[in-house]
Amino acid sequence: MKHIYTDLAVESKEIYNPEKKKEIEGVSVEVADEKNYSVTTVKVLNQKGSQKIRKPLGTYVTIDVPNLDKTDEDLKDEISIAFAKELKALIKEYKKNKILIIGLGNWNISSDSLGPKVIDKVLVTRQYFINYNKEFDETMANVAAISPGVMGLTGIETFDIVKGIVDKIQPDILIAVDALSSRKMDRISTTIQISDVGISPGSGVGNTRAGLTKETLGLPVIAIGIPTVVNAATMVNDTMDLIIHSMKEQAEIGSEFYSLLEGLSKEDKYKLIEEVLSPFMGNVIVTPKDIDVLIDDLSIIVANGLNIAIHPGIDIADVNRYIR
């Protein structure tokens, strides 16, 4: 059976528990609400939980900021700091003197360029450690950063490039930044997910590419992602639900059709929509019109947050300072 595609753990959960607040076995969920944002921590505790929500074992922290796509500069700083705090907590236990940051995605495709744009802006310091022949510094972590591109640009698998670098420079920990896809339009550029399970490539048909995980690379892999697109089929699906729901409420009409759709499993319905759509739109995305500008803003928030979280000497007062 085909998996409804989403990169967000918090959405996997919602698929199974849309309204009912019942807990899933093997999965713990905690929500902390702040004034401007909420933090949801999903822990996949065992194989049972992993199968239920189709996500690997580990911790998934989601920061939801409903107004992050607006141009409120104070909010952006607040979220950089909140993101840094969550990231710090997640990597607390790991050794992290030497850090490699990887910006995944295609820099020629706006909606996929979050990773490369963060790499452009993050503070890179490893060259100073080498030039001054230093092993350790009290205020700075030893940070290298690179955007490996995508196979369509380089002809080389991302894993091969990253693995080669990891073998050479032997970091303690890897942080990968990537643009995600979401099931919900209102999560686009308003949600940041941090997890300690690494990156698994799209589990689509016949995809045998190696992921970036502790198993494949031999070191802890932290994944940071922000949804930038919604799949077109997803959007049609959600809109149809809304329309039918709204028509049903207004009158007794449509109930036959609605019953039929209700009779289908969610995944069958999604498959039906995808089949209808696929002939005439292969590679279509649904995205905000100003996604280019949003990605610029988000890459600053993430780069600021990374700088605060990983360098002992950079704090709140320095937000926006080390951004190139």
Add this chain to the structure above:
Amino acid sequence: MKHIYTDLAVESKEIYNPEKKKEIEGVSVEVADEKNYSVTTVKVLNQKGSQKIRKPLGTYVTIDVPNLDKTDEDLKDEISIAFAKELKALIKEYKKNKILIIGLGNWNISSDSLGPKVIDKVLVTRQYFINYNKEFDETMANVAAISPGVMGLTGIETFDIVKGIVDKIQPDILIAVDALSSRKMDRISTTIQISDVGISPGSGVGNTRAGLTKETLGLPVIAIGIPTVVNAATMVNDTMDLIIHSMKEQAEIGSEFYSLLEGLSKEDKYKLIEEVLSPFMGNVIVTPKDIDVLIDDLSIIVANGLNIAIHPGIDIADVNRYIR
């Protein structure tokens, strides 16, 4: 009543005559099929026709190239030439020694950057006429070109910038290039529209901005457009039609709902969808994932075509030569 939004004259027609081949009064349509493309010439002949298809009087030439979004370099050259031929025919009657080319749209938004990208690539010659104090040249037209940006970037209405330049340099004719929106996904980056009616800003609520037309600027205005986005509501609407159609064919189910929807006018149905969508997605577009790359390719085709059409000394052999 709200107008279903589309920038393509050929689509206005389709709305009213989806299958029936009946002619619309006051509108003539001619189609010429070539191996790799077809050219549809819609002429809005009088006020009756204008009201029917909600487009100003004038000629609208649409070049449809189903495979233009593929990377076939020979096809791209062929279309540059075909486009140049149609453009030449459309401006045959006009004086065109001095040409001003305007690239409309926001260069920071990929799907809206066609105009500015064409301006980057088109051959500009007016400076030589000024420096050598020349009035006329046998091989070169006198061409100026500028991208005025959009009001969100400059704080200035496009019309005010263009009108100021027109008054100063007094061109014979203005050619405006713009990204369009289409009703159909399969037109995205596969259709070029050329018209002699200028550019009218979106006729949405309370939009009192001045268009770029013969009436407002005092010179002929040729508009060149390529659809780069589909409105999200449009896509949902079209997909729902397809799904219901497909379900209806398969069984007797859904007929009640379908009848209801059929009972609504097309525009009422569209309005319903838009109402449902609007709360949670204001500014969403549906676009190919690689729109950035497509726009680059299309801007070369248009710039090549413009160079061939307006400079007597540039012909087919020079395609790709004067592109920066």
Add this chain to the structure above:
Amino acid sequence: MKHIYTDLAVESKEIYNPEKKKEIEGVSVEVADEKNYSVTTVKVLNQKGSQKIRKPLGTYVTIDVPNLDKTDEDLKDEISIAFAKELKALIKEYKKNKILIIGLGNWNISSDSLGPKVIDKVLVTRQYFINYNKEFDETMANVAAISPGVMGLTGIETFDIVKGIVDKIQPDILIAVDALSSRKMDRISTTIQISDVGISPGSGVGNTRAGLTKETLGLPVIAIGIPTVVNAATMVNDTMDLIIHSMKEQAEIGSEFYSLLEGLSKEDKYKLIEEVLSPFMGNVIVTPKDIDVLIDDLSIIVANGLNIAIHPGIDIADVNRYIR
């Protein structure tokens, strides 16, 4: 007689008074030293002074920041604020509700792209005044901003584009930002000049282009400039002086040659070098290797300073906030 080319008033002065501290008639000079920078205010008081230093009547404020090309983020903020303070003082007397900011220069040439990059980053507000039909706001000035490009890109004189816009939107004051050329390598990207005399195009041979000045545009024109290049002939000239000086000090050798060069007027010597250089390097500049990166940094400093100086509601705490 050919004028040794420089855009900086403070350098014109130095040409005539290299070491001697004697005052020039008709020119007042004040220097204020701060810890990290100094501010020199040159006032050209009358025609005599104007002829002496070959600059129009008016005030020229130069902020010299020896370490501005280093990556010290605190210094950058400090200079944004110092720049804002000087700019505010210079425009104190003018009406400035409606401001038009012009970014001069060619965005395709790194060393010439300061103006366009500032325009990309400055806060533009005029659209809100129009959309909300407002005449005045207590916290925000009414700001429009545009980069007109250069004649080689558009085929249109900068003056024609700017004059057209000024006529349409009728600002109270115009602020033009431009990259300058300097006589001294150590001024590159370390000096900001603000003046109230507008922009006069290079006074070279046969240059009849209109400047952007109160006379040509009919409103006060503030010019903001930062040197980004040194002319190659200038650099050779200065280095030769240093070498001969150094050799002369070390021994009695070279004195004959030195005497000869000393016998030449400075301008004749410069002309000689230019003649020798010109056959084999027409359009050469001397610039820091990382000028692209420096221009990015400087454009942030200038945009921040502009935002602070012209919007009543933006102050020091907001530095870096309204930068796109």
Add this chain to the structure above:
Amino acid sequence: MKHIYTDLAVESKEIYNPEKKKEIEGVSVEVADEKNYSVTTVKVLNQKGSQKIRKPLGTYVTIDVPNLDKTDEDLKDEISIAFAKELKALIKEYKKNKILIIGLGNWNISSDSLGPKVIDKVLVTRQYFINYNKEFDETMANVAAISPGVMGLTGIETFDIVKGIVDKIQPDILIAVDALSSRKMDRISTTIQISDVGISPGSGVGNTRAGLTKETLGLPVIAIGIPTVVNAATMVNDTMDLIIHSMKEQAEIGSEFYSLLEGLSKEDKYKLIEEVLSPFMGNVIVTPKDIDVLIDDLSIIVANGLNIAIHPGIDIADVNRYIR
């Protein structure tokens, strides 16, 4: 003793044999003149020759095109083809089914961005070989391509990134593209050098970085370079020579100074100039004003030439076709 810095073998030779046409032992030189360009083939045959011109053993082909910096489109095509021909001849003997192309340099510094810009434009095919599980194709070589950035951007040595990729994908041959520095202003953007000795990092003080050579990587390394900058000290040196030469011819003056300078070895003189210059200009380059535009043009020529030289199925008629 410090080496006068130049990346071009043909200039090393000129240093020692400025006018005299005498041959250097261990070095063979052949010149072929075409109408629009000349091809100089320098072969360093043994250790003696290598020491004389301070270049590793191997073949250095230099294509000189005096007008390559002009906008003559026919010439550009001609040079793409000439370059492809020379490159083909140089790699004739090597196995070259699988090719890795490396674009060296810093994409944020215009004058250093030739390599990355070529990588953006070159045809990459390795992904098709992998997706279709193919070992060999008659019309296409198996090409991967990447720009590793520079240590200041990534914190990682170029060698480490390249070596990691070479180990993973095991190409038959590596082609590295880089911007060079020249001793002569008139070589900037008019000379292409191809060699089979790989890339050795600047042999400056204490530089212990590993080069990209057959010895370090274990496969043949072809280096393609175009000079984009002249060192500032070099330019002062050359200009002073010209000035003194010109003054000496005109009169008997300056001879004392000239004799002194003549008494110094060339390298001592250069060192003197560098000492004088260094305090006030660390990192200065001399470059054409429009280097950004020139690099764009040159990267197309190189990418076209590479495509023609390495893919059996791409020939002259396809020039400009596979450029992105």
